[in-house]
């Protein structure tokens with residue numbers, strides 16, 4: 001039976017692999033994060049300029065604090081929630097000022113505060129089960145500040161990108177095996193539809209990584225990264241980028 005996404009990062013070996021392998025210094029994920037991180041920082045700085053009051057952030061599914069550690073210094077109050085205590089234990093060391101909690105916001109909505117100026121959630125939606133995505137987004141919709149609050153979410157597996165052929169190949173290769181590989185995909189239109197159904201309107205869409213990730217494991221990796229750097233950001237390429245970042249407002 002496939003493992004649920006809520007259970008996927010519960011064990012210490014999964015946490016260690018996320019930190020040491022997925023986000024190894026020169027991994028594909030780290031190279032894409034190098035492009036995405038400054039964009040996120042700019043979004044938060046702009047929000048700060050436009051809002052004279054204190055800024056309150058929630059990082060949902062904060063994991064080991066990769067994103068929260070970057071956003072924490074840019075806000076006045078930072079909170080993180082994740083369902084895995086082992087992931088949160090790592091985050092606590094990276095985010096000393098953030099208030100971190102472990103639990104399921106669907107079973108325990110009291111874990112959430114109210115009126116967050118920014119809610120971020122990275123690398124959660126794509127791999128969560130469809131019903132879970134919808135229920136979580138609807139729950140987050142009830143606690144984002146209205147009007148003016150922001151939801152920052154990404155889909156790190158665009159089905160309209162050059163990652164798609166590799167996913168088809170891996171699905172075919174693993175068709176008879178019971179592996180727990182994450183081979184999910186979502187198109188920009190599906191993401192837009194999901195967010196709209198949960199009460200969010202996309203106001204900006206950024207894209208990161210148009211080259212096939214496999215190139216990053218070849219001698220062509222420097223060229224692949226240079227091309228990805230050139231095409232990253234809010235432009236016409238975002239809908240065919242592997243990682244899409246959506247900036248949303250409640251509607």
Ligand SMILES: C[S@@+](CC[C@H](N)C(=O)[O-])C[C@H]1O[C@@H](n2cnc3c(N)ncnc32)[C@H](O)[C@@H]1O
Pocket residue numbers: 005006007009010060061062063064065066067081082083084087103104105121122123124128132
């Ligand atoms: C791939 S990690 C991403 C962590 C972090 N956001 C990042 O981008 O590095 C996905 C995280 O989602 C968490 N998660 C999965 N299902 C969840 C749920 N129902 N509620 C809260 N967190 C959940 C996992 O425990 C894991 O830490």
